[in-house]
Amino acid sequence: xxxxxxxxxxxxxxxxxxxxxxxxxxxxxxxxxxxxxxxxxxxxxxxxxxxxxxxxxxxxxxxxxxxxxxxxxxxxxxxxxxxxxxxxxxxxxxxxxxxxxxxxxx
Amino acid sequence: xxxxxxxxxxxxxxxxxxxxxxxxxxxxxxxxxxxxxxxxxxxxxxxxxxxxxxxxxxxxxxxxxxxxxxxxxxxxxxxxxxxxxxxxxxxxxxxxxxxxxxxxxxxxxxxxxxxxxxxxxxxxxxxxxxxxxxxxxxxxxxxxxxxxxxxxxxxxxxxxxxxxxxxxxxxxxxxxxxxxxxxxxxxxxxxxxxxxxxxxxxxxxxxxxxxxxxxxxxxxxxxxxxxxxxxxxxxxxxxxxxxxxxxxxxxxxxxxxxxxxxxxxxxxxxxxxxxxxxxxxxxxxxxxxxxxxxxxxxxxxxxxxxxxxxxxxxxxxxxxxxxxxxxxxxxxxxxxxxxxxxxxxxxxxxxxxxxxxxxxxxxxxxxxxxxxxxxxxxxxxxxxxxxxxxxxxxxxxxxxxxxxxxxxxxxxxxxxxxxxxxxxxxxxxxxxxxxxxxxxxxxxxxxxxxxxx
Numbered sequence: 001x002x003x004x005x006x007x008x009x010x011x012x013x014x015x016x017x018x019x020x021x022x023x024x025x026x027x028x029x030x031x032x033x034x035x036x037x038x039x040x041x042x043x044x045x046x047x048x049x050x051x052x053x054x055x056x057x058x059x060x061x062x063x064x065x066x067x068x069x070x071x072x073x074x075x076x077x078x079x080x081x082x083x084x085x086x087x088x089x090x091x092x093x094x095x096x097x098x099x100x101x102x103x104x105x106x
Numbered sequence: 107x108x109x110x111x112x113x114x115x116x117x118x119x120x121x122x123x124x125x126x127x128x129x130x131x132x133x134x135x136x137x138x139x140x141x142x143x144x145x146x147x148x149x150x151x152x153x154x155x156x157x158x159x160x161x162x163x164x165x166x167x168x169x170x171x172x173x174x175x176x177x178x179x180x181x182x183x184x185x186x187x188x189x190x191x192x193x194x195x196x197x198x199x200x201x202x203x204x205x206x207x208x209x210x211x212x213x214x215x216x217x218x219x220x221x222x223x224x225x226x227x228x229x230x231x232x233x234x235x236x237x238x239x240x241x242x243x244x245x246x247x248x249x250x251x252x253x254x255x256x257x258x259x260x261x262x263x264x265x266x267x268x269x270x271x272x273x274x275x276x277x278x279x280x281x282x283x284x285x286x287x288x289x290x291x292x293x294x295x296x297x298x299x300x301x302x303x304x305x306x307x308x309x310x311x312x313x314x315x316x317x318x319x320x321x322x323x324x325x326x327x328x329x330x331x332x333x334x335x336x337x338x339x340x341x342x343x344x345x346x347x348x349x350x351x352x353x354x355x356x357x358x359x360x361x362x363x364x365x366x367x368x369x370x371x372x373x374x375x376x377x378x379x380x381x382x383x384x385x386x387x388x389x390x391x392x393x394x395x396x397x398x399x400x401x402x403x404x405x406x407x408x409x410x411x412x413x414x415x416x417x418x419x420x421x422x423x424x425x426x427x428x429x430x431x432x433x434x435x436x437x438x439x440x441x442x443x444x445x446x447x448x449x450x451x452x453x454x455x456x457x458x459x460x461x462x463x464x465x466x467x468x469x470x471x472x473x474x475x476x477x478x479x480x481x482x483x484x485x486x487x488x489x490x491x492x493x494x495x496x497x498x499x500x501x502x503x504x505x506x507x508x509x510x511x512x513x514x515x516x517x518x519x520x521x522x523x524x525x526x527x528x529x530x531x532x533x534x535x536x537x538x539x540x541x542x543x544x545x546x547x548x549x550x551x552x553x554x555x556x557x558x559x
Contacts, residue, residue, distance in 0.1 A: 012356070017148050018363045020408075020535040021245040026359050030352070053468045061245070062363040068380065069355040075363040077246050079467060083150020085413060085486050085532040086455035090150045094464050 006043075007100040009034050015095040020082050022061055023092035024075040027099060035070040041104050044072050052098050108334065110299050112139040112292050113343070115173065115328040117315035119144035119186065120159065120166040125326045128317075128344035132328035133176040135343075139295050140177045142169070143288040143314055144201075145188020147408060147535075148361075154192045155259050155410035155533030159200075166190065170201065171208050174280065178214050185270060185281045185291050193262050193285025195225045201282045202555070209557035216558040217280065220273030222550045224284025226261040226407060226541075234541070241407065241539045245363075250539050257411040258536040264406035266371030267306075268546040270294030276554055284550065285408065287370045288314035296333045307375040308395040309333045311368055312340050312354060319357035320347040320388075337393040339385065351382040354390045371406070372546060373399040402542055405549055409537025414453070415493040419483040419501030419526040421519035428518055429475050431509050432458060435518055436481070438507035443485075443499045452496045453486040453532070481519075486532040497526040 007013065012028040027044065029035035038044060046063050050056065055076070062075040083090045113132035115124040119142045133140075149160045159166065170186070177184035190197025202221050209217070232255060235241060241250035265286035271294050273281045283291065289310030296306035309331045312319050317327035320342035327344040340349045358377050359365040366378040376396040385391045423429050436456045443454055460479035462469035481504070485497025507518045543549060 016361050018361050019245055020147050020151075020538050021247065022363055024359075024361065024363055026356070028352075028356055028359075052470065054470065055468070064365060066355075066359060066365045068382065069359055069365065070352065071356065071359060071365075073359055073365060081151070081535040081538070082148070083152060084534045085416065085453060085484055086457070087150075088457050088464050088466060091148050095468060097465075098468075098470050 002106045003103040004106070005100065006038070006102040006104055009038060009104055013096050013099050015092055017082055017092040018075055021078050022075050023078060023095055024073065025096055025099065026071055026073050028069060028071040030070070032070055038072065038104055039065060043102055043104050049074055052102070107299055109332050110139070110296055110301060111135065111137045111330060111332045112141055112295065112309070112313060113137040113328050113330050114142055114292065114313040114316045116142045116169055116326055117318055118146050119169045120161045120190065121146070122326055123165055124169050124172060125344070126172065128327040129172060132330055132343040133180065135330055136180060137182065137330060139183050139185060140173050141185040141291050141295070142173065142316070143187045143291050145191055145193050145285060149191055151410035151533040151535045152530045154194065154262065154408065155412050156531055157194055157196050157260060159190045159197060166201070167204050167208070170204050174205060174208050175212065177280070178217065183274070183279055183281070183295070185283070185295065187283040187286040187288065187291035189282055189284065193224050193283065194260060195223050195284070198223055198282055198284050205280055205282060206557045210559065214558040216556050218278050218554060219280045219282070219557045220276060220278030220552060220554050221282040222265070222269040222273065222284055222552040224262045224265055224286065224550055226263050226549055228255060228258060228261065231255060231261065231541070239542060241541050244406070244538045244540060247538045250537065254536050258409040259411050261407055261409040261537055263541070263549040264371060264408065265550045266290050266546065267294040267297055268371070269550040269552050271298050272547060272552050273554070274298045278554065280557070289368060289375070290370055292331065301333045302335060303397040304375070304395040305333050305335070305338050307368070307370065307397055308377070308392060309338045311375060311377070312338060312357060312392065315357065315360065317342060317344065317347055318360060319354050320344070320349050321353040322347065337391050339389055339391045341386070341389040348388040349390045351384050351390055354392060355382050372403060373397055403546060404540040404542050407537045407539045407541055409535070410533050411536045413532040413534055414486040414488050415490040416529045416532045417485045417494045417497035417526045418529045419497050420523065421481050421483070421501060421504050421521060423479045423481070423519050424477070425512065425514055426477070427512055428509060429479055432461070432479060432481070434509060435504050435507040439500050439503040442503040443496055446499055447496060451487070452492065454496060454500045455484040457482040484529070485526070490528065494526060494528070501526055
């Protein structure tokens, strides 16, 4: 089956702190049709996020399909609050890279 | 007043300077207020734990000077929230002094300068806890215990609109705020002038990060928000930026777990039925927001505590065999620290760039390290002397790690610097909680002074 990478379909793929103990991920599409296609494909769900980041479901605090923004959004609990010694990403801004290569069926 | 117009030039004043060109265009629109938030918990727990700012005084002064000059020239109020990153008392005092110094420097006619504090006294909080008040945890934090309170250096409470409105009622021309919700810096004047709460809070929500609600992406540019009894309209001031339905709707998602709800002291902004409409090339109109008053008035508390003094070291590795066995190199160095200081009483952290340095346990590629690694070593201990030695042993001993089949026997790592460097103290977020209050102003004492000549 022919697939395309999420990075080729989404306008924005980003991660960022949402408060001191959460990191939130936004996957935003320019076109409603692309957004609907990715939703339909089922490649971005609580289950696939758990597999991709190798985390149990309890690490996911929120998973939202945000129609007004053509966006899929999920939020993870951090393993420790931001900026604790040893935390390598105080702003949570570089945690999205694994999403870029998610394969989306045609 | 049919509508109220506010410009916001910066989403985190002081963190990076405002872009002056679009700010001037915003000022030329003759807004009714000029306002910006200056705080963030993104910067980690160190500024609050050590009562410092993350940015140079000159950057803070730069933005405050542009805003003050414009506000006094237009004769409109200027509002700043969460002064100096943390909104602690010392940061409020610093910003009040900057405003007074700028007013004197420019020989401005005298004006009223209002300010409020947000720090919460630890012993006051302890008394409330002992009187049976639960300090409830947010986002995975347990209810506050006295031992966590003991570990806390400084606490700030997150103000809503209330202290800003109180100072506007007293006729403040400039307001310097302690820690406060970003959106309330803008919602307060809108409510003060009688606009509906739902549109006032939405106005604040969309303006709080300045041009982050516009496209194409570009921070620190000015945006203009206009609130009426029916809706909010937001316009990008930079000629190349536009506020579109997509950019404004997307901003609702930014930095929050749920894009539909925004909690502030006193209630919740509900954006789930917002209607977005492009009404001009650079302007989007938003209606349909709702504000749900809270049954109980709870205020968010942020607290940070110092863990210890900190030194950092750095090494590089190029030998593929050593890269494959980097955990053994680290274990060797950890063991040498243990021989000197024992098992406890210090902390030692290794961040392995090129393998899983950025994502740690979330990294799916950690079995495929790059051809070279950089390892950041952090030593934390009660005294600077001990932290330096912990870090020095933890760094230097990687050089001497003994791997059974290594070809290079003259040193296991590369040093760009054969030294360890003092860093800011290690801190952690101890409070991410809420506290019930009887009076919306009880944690936020307001003061009025004057500036100018």
